[in-house]
Amino acid sequence: MDRNIKHIVESLYKSKLSDSISIMEVCGTHTMAISKYGLRQIIPETINLISGPGCPVCVTPAFDIDTILEITENYDISLFTFGDMLHVPGSKSSLYNKKSEGKDINICYSPLDALNFAKQNPSRKVIFLAIGFETTIPLTSVVIKRAYTEKINNFFIYNVHKLIPEALETLLKDERVKINAFLCPGHVSAIIGSMHYNLIAEKYKIPCVISGFEPFDILESINMIIKQIKNGKHEAQIQYNRVVREEGNPVAIKLIYEIFDKTDSIWRGIGNIPDSGLKLKEDFLEFDAKINFPVKKIRSKEPPGCQCGDVLKGIKKPFECGLFSKICRPDNPVGPCMVSSEGSCAAYYRYEKLKV
């Protein structure tokens, strides 16, 4: 074992916590890293790592998938989105299935690809399915600003962006959720900084540590949390200080709120969270796909038996769901957590077979 890792693991064992503690890793990339590197195999059993709602694909409700599917059925449009979104099941189908049936659905790596396609193909109506947390919102904002300045009238976004800090507060208010600390997302925090976590740490008396994504980063962050708990402290700390500043990225934040206002948003498995979503400001409503491509009211239902909601809140571990690995597998996902490269069910399925 690597010497630094060995050292930090020894320190975790030395801390000898009297009670077991639950640390929620908010971010899906942390969930994947923890499973991929088998970190649960080397930390004390008293430290329980549970996954949170930080996988944007996973928290997008079936309603939004169904609506976008309906749009592709009713209008002749070119849809662009990130790869993970394709496999997320709606009530009846998925974008991937629609693509196989011949709909014009494309994977892109940046919303700029979608905008460029719109510019090169002025006769096509192009929709970018805008998904993600604070990490990807600035990019969508740039694209809207550019489309507005360049007067591109065949480009639209279907916006399902969500904000992380508001979701964390909602979780802490849920009595069924038992968390002693947050391992906070690295990329999101590069944008929003640590101020939000200061407020949460203070208000709910819960340590928050912003962590990097290497095994050592995560173990060191856990160690920082344990130290806070042993010393009766609860504050926001930055372990990932090679990337994250306290103030975050003020330029990116300013840009977001030039384009968007905060609004309520529905999270899969959690429900409505006030001020956890974004809507385009009035000046930019011409780019809103929901307005420009109206569809009949859709009644969506979550798949029967799927426990993604409880998994996203950290109430259940993926293998505690009756469907896990039996019916719900990456090649036949029932819920979104089995789809995404950041989903906790996918992480357990792919990487934690030794335990499950």
Next chain:
Amino acid sequence: MTAKKGKTINKENKKTGEAVFKDDVIRLSHGDGGIKTNELINDLILKYLGNKILNRLEDSAVLKGFSGCSDNYKIAFTTDSFVVNPIFFPGGDIGKLSICGTVNDLVTTGCIPAALSLSFIIEESFHVSDLKKILSSIKKVLNETGLNVVTGDTKVVEKGSADKIYINTSGLGFIPDNLDISPYNIKPGDAILINGGIGEHGAAIISSRKGFDFKTNIVSDCSPLLSLVNDITSASGKIHALRDATRGGLASVLVELAKSSETDFNIYENCIPVKKEVKGVCEFLGLDPLYIANEGKMVVFVDKNDADIVLDVMKKNKYGKGSCVIGEVTEKSRKAKKDSGTVTLVTKIGTKRILDLAFAEQLPRIC
């Protein structure tokens, strides 16, 4: 067609005898070399066309028992189609790829390649200057390997009916009497070697795709491994298996080999060579280099007593400078089930995880 709880859908309709396949249409994932490709082959194609030779699903078919010939007379035969996008990429093009791919599949049997076939499907309005470039890079690989294209075909389709150009190549070779190299010969105690860094072909293709905005200097590893395999088989008589780690990447190939040989492997993450740039692209796109395609990487299973000699000759070959041992075959699979071998990856921090086939790779048309 309904799924029974907890079971995969029945493979054959008992009443009609017709093969039953999970999907109604072919999806891109059926071509990614992972779970869905396996379903397409096993649950559909083999149901119609399966036979003793095809069912082995090796890179090359081995034919023997020709009337009038001695039993030792063995022929290796393989075919492959190429639809890579873009057709020109750093380190190669569809022409070079089409020869290297088939040559590499052929030499996994240890055979001496004899001849190749080549067919083009070309889209109307394809530029002759591009076709010339492709032909000249084909010629270059043929010169290097001393092989010839001895038969071929050309078809042209209307604009929009194909994307630029597709190539199919087949290859034929003779297997020397003393060689019996096959995944079924993998044994506990074998060392597992590879001839250099993984994921370079896939990463080069994705980086050169339209719409991918960041510049990298990753070059595809696309190369003919005829001389490398020659060196390997000349150095040791205890080469048990060779496998060209293409679609699905190193991980998928290892999982398939563990299953067909019903043995367990240990692979060490620390020992697997991955270039920094490849790691960077993979991190950015959320991909795992273990599952990214190679076009010039041979996985070698050799009796551990001969591992050093083989490694030595590999390192001396121009396509094997980065060769290393990445793991070993530990034991006969303890599960009594067929196809039960498992591949355990020992991570860089010393923990363990089990490798699985790739699922839904988002890189179609990589080769």
